[in-house]
Amino acid sequence: MFKHALQAVAFLSEEKITTKVEHLKKTFKWSDAEVGIAVSKAPTVLHRTKESLQRRSEFLISEVGLEPAYIACRPVILMYSLEGRLRPRYYVIRFLKENGLLDHDRDYYAAVMISEKVFF
Incomplete structure (x- = not known):
């Protein structure tokens, strides 16, 4: 997992990582802890575009009815x-x-x- 985490942040500035984390918190209504869980389990979520994450959030939370905490514990779902x-x-x-x-x-x-x- 360390290798994936390193690849996820290697070419992102600290500002971009902060922006992505804030967007994840806003889009999925996650706490700092939930963002930490999601990024630690699927660091490549930081490479998803804002639009892509927004569409997945709307579908998974609004249509499927998944709880934000459920998604945070299973962030690989955002990669599909x-x-x-x-x-x-x-x-x-x-x-x-x-x-x-x-x-x-x-x-x-x-x-x-x-x-x-x-x-x-």
Whole structure:
């Protein structure tokens, strides 16, 4: 993980890192501790654009209904494609739950993390 953290900040100035951290706090409504958890688990989140993080925040918090603390503990979810993985899997899971084909307590993160082959 140290290698990933070093790569994430190697070409960012202290000002840019501070700006990115403030944006994460504002966008995901995270505390300093939650930002620390998220960045320590997925340092490359610092390389995501503001627009990309904003779209993921709106989708994951508003549409999926995930709590900001839940996302902070599983920040790798922010690395996946919104249109290629996050949205499609959410809609499939929602459809299956609505039609009684899947337990309602099924974890969204578990569905996102598994491979495409296993998901199908």
